[in-house]
Every structure is written in C-alpha cells, then in structure tokens.
Ligand code: GDP
Ligand code: IMO
C-alpha cells in the first residue's frame with residue numbers, strides 16, 4: 528500500500544475512521560499526527576461500535592503498530608480511559624500502541640480556558656469541543672507547554688506543573704472561573720503518567736525503523752481540510768494542520784517518504800460547530816437527522832448538513848495533493864429525488880470558482896447548483912461497482928471529476944463489507 532496520508536476533505540466526520548479501518552488491513556503501522564481527543568472516529572465491526580478519539584483506528588486490527596505522533600496533543604486522563612475501554616473489549620495494546628514523548632499534554636486549565644473563551648466570544652463563539660485543544664496548541668506555540676516526556680518524569684513534572692497551575696489560576700480568576708488545585712491535578716496526572724509510561728517512546732526513530740523494514744504506514748488525519756488552522760475557515764477552525772502537510776510535521780516522516788494522499792469525503796456535506804457552510808440546507812439536515820444520522824461522535828451535537836460542495840472539495844484536492852477519493856455515506860442520499868451539487872459561489876455580482884479566504888465573504892456566498900437525478904433505490908447492499916444504480920454511479924463520477932481526483936472507494940454503509948473498491 529506504500530506510505531499513505533489520509534485526510535478529511537471537508538469539515539471533519541467524513542468517515543475517516545471507517546476508511547482507516549478498511550485500509551489498515553494492508554498497512555503495518557497507523558499514525559495519528561495532529562489534533563487531540565476533539566476527534567471522534569467511528570468504526571463498526573459487525574454490530575460492535577468503537578469510537579476512537581486519540582488512539583489510531585488501526586488498533587482494531589490485530590498485530591498493527593499504532594502511534595500517537597509528536598504533533599498530537601494528548602489528554603492523558605482521556606487517553607487512559609480510552610485505553611481501558613479498548614482493553615475491556617479485548618483489544619491488545621501492549622506492544623501495539625506507542626505514544627510520542629514529544630507530544631504536548633492537555634491540562635484541565637486548557638479545557639477551562641477553552642470554555643471560558645467561548646463564553647467571552649458570545650455569539651461569535653467557535654463551537655469548540657471544549658477539549659482544551661486551542662489553549663494546548665497555544666501553549667505549544669508559545670513554548671510554555673508540557674510534553675509527555677515531562678509528564679513521565681516525576682520530579683520535573685511536579686516542578687513545571689506548579690508554575691503552570693499558579694499562572695493559569697491567575698488567568699482563570701480573571702475570567703471569574705474557579706482556580707484549580709495543584710494537588711488534585713498533580714495526583715490525577717501522575718497516575719495517568721505512570722499508566723502511560725510503558726507506551727511512551729521516541730516515535731520518530733520508531734517510524735523510521737519501520738520505513739527501513741519496508742513497512743507500509745498509514746497516516747490517520749483528524750478533523751478536515753476546512754478546519755485547518757491555515758487553510759480552513761479561520762477563526763472557525765481547530766488549532767492544528769489537518770491538511771496533508773501536518774502528517775509530516777506531526778510524525779517526523781519527510782514529504783519525500785510519502786507516496787499517496789487519500790481524501791475522504793461524504794456524498795453530501797456536514798459540519799459541527801459554528802462558521803460558514805455555504806451549502807447548508809435544512810431539508811437535508813432534517814432528513815438525515817430523522818434517519819438517526821449525523822450526530823457528533825465526540826459531543827453528540829447534531830451536525831449541520833448540506834449539499835455536496837465541489838468548490839470546497841476541489842480546493843481540498845489542491846492543498847492536500849489528494850490522489851484518490853473515498854466517498855462515504857452514499858446511502859444517505861438514497862431517498863433524495865433531485866440531488867444538488869455546488870459548482871460555484873456568488874456574492875452579489877461577483878462569482879467565485881474557488882473558496883474566498885475572508886469568512887465574512889464566504890458567509891455571504893450563495894451556492895450555484897447543478898442538479899442530478901436521484902437513484903431512489905437502497906444502495907447499502909451493493910458489493911461491487913456494478914451493483915450500484917447507474918444514477919448513483921453517474922453522481923459519484925461527477926463529484927470525483929469536479930473534485931479533481933480519482934474515485935477509489937465508494938462506501939454505502941458503516942460496515943467493513945459496505946465498501947466498494949472502484
Ligand atoms: P470521522 O470523524 O471522519 O471518522 O467520522 P465519524 O465517525 O465522526 O462520522 C462518520 C459517521 O458515518 C460514523 O457514524 C460512521 O459509522 C458513519 N459512516 C461512515 N461511512 C458510512 C457510509 O458509507 N454509510 C453510512 N450509513 N454511514 C457511514
Ligand atoms: P474528526 O476527527 C468535526 C470542530 C469543532 C469546532 C472546531 C474547533 O472526528 O473529524 P476544537 O475543539 O478542535 O477547538 O473545535 O472544530 N471539530 C470537529 N468537527 N470532526 C472533528 O474531528 C472535529 N474536531 C474539531 O466542532 O467547530
């Protein structure tokens with residue numbers, strides 16, 4: 528399979544977890560390189576549902592090496608609880624899971640600051656997952672963060688944490704929030720640090736040993752292209768590089784070691800949280816929600832829904848260098864009579880065939896639609912390209928042409944067997 532970067536090509540929740548699980552069959556190593564437990568990656572194996580937040584979805588297949596890379600921000604308490612959950616389901620972790628010693632640590636003050644800043648923003652809030660992601664990456668950039676390597680060094684940890692708690696309590700007090708107890712945070716984090724110590728290593732050298740062995744590595748993106756801190760709809764974004772470049776900096780594997788980029792996208796569009804979503808449509812949202820679909824895997828919030836936006840996905844192909852497309856949730860459109868696809872934007876007299884950078888402009892943009900006849904047939908039982916209704920095949924071909932990348936996978940259900948290699 529070679530070294531493959533998998534990214535979300537929309538606003539997150541494209542079905543990356545499912546596709547990672549499918550592609551892991553051919554991979555040796557799976558790596559998370561950015562984000563934190565703001566991610567929620569769903570995998571169904573038979574009737575068993577797994578939701579992964581920090582641990583690569585590859586962990587569900589036996590004998591695969593899974594790595595939490597240096598670019599991830601790790602909430603150690605969250606990670607321990609995720610590990611415990613997997614162990615209860617008989618998933619083996621020792622010898623399979625490795626955590627970077629240089630990944631930054633998320634603390635309770637990050638989560639509290641995340642929440643307080645949202646309150647302060649009022650109607651301009653981002654709609655974050657309140658997992659402390661922004662403040663943790665903020666500390667990393669400001670060079671005042673603590674890393675996993677500090678967490679597992681008892682003496683150094685106590686010393687550094689004391690300073691951090693003191694400083695952040697002043698900030699929390701200014702917000703009118705409750706200060707944190709050093710003793711409590713210290714004891715919880717020390718416990719988590721002890722639990723994690725055997726898994727912590729230099730993941731950069733580990734990955735390069737794997738490359739020298741000829742292993743195939745799959746880089747599991749979190750979030751999506753338009754939540755990227757540089758390329759997304761700033762400030763309505765997350766705080767990491769969710770685009771393909773993030774896989775290099777977040778793992779220590781150089782661009783010339785990468786072979787291919789797979790973009791995962793839904794056959795329609797969803798977004799959770801605030802910020803512009805040009806093709807948002809209440810009818811399609813009501814339809815999907817009534818089917819019990821499109822509720823967030825991390826926060827349970829109802830996702831905003833809209834038509835497929837090819838202006839956005841074409842931009843995603845450009846910034847990520849997407850070679851192949853995995854289009855998911857095709858079955859979500861099974862009952863739609865006329866399917867719309869956005870092929871351009873209009874802001875008054877001005878037309879755009881690309882995404883404007885100014886979110887105010889993007890918020891004003893009205894989509895220009897092309898229409899496709901719906902197939903009005905259930906697709907979830909299809910197992911080959913030929914099983915799909917001709918109108919569904921035409922739709923998929925059209926959106927992959929508009930997105931400017933090759934159709935590789937068509938997904939017609941959450942299960943492993945509901946995956947068609949095109
Ligand atoms: P991720 O964050 O990109 O991994 O995506 P999420 O897991 O947050 O959300 C995707 C949702 O779609 C999950 O509930 C998946 O089980 C589900 N899913 C993925 N592919 C398909 C598909 O082709 N059809 C259907 N019906 N569900 C899918
Ligand atoms: P996966 O990996 C969808 C969104 C939040 C919010 C914005 C900033 O499952 O696709 P943050 O907590 O990161 O500071 O929130 O980003 N967001 C996601 N939306 N899927 C995700 O991850 C997301 N991770 C963050 O809803 O709008």
Ligand code: MG
Pocket residue numbers: 539540541566567568569824825
């Ligand atoms: Mg998700």
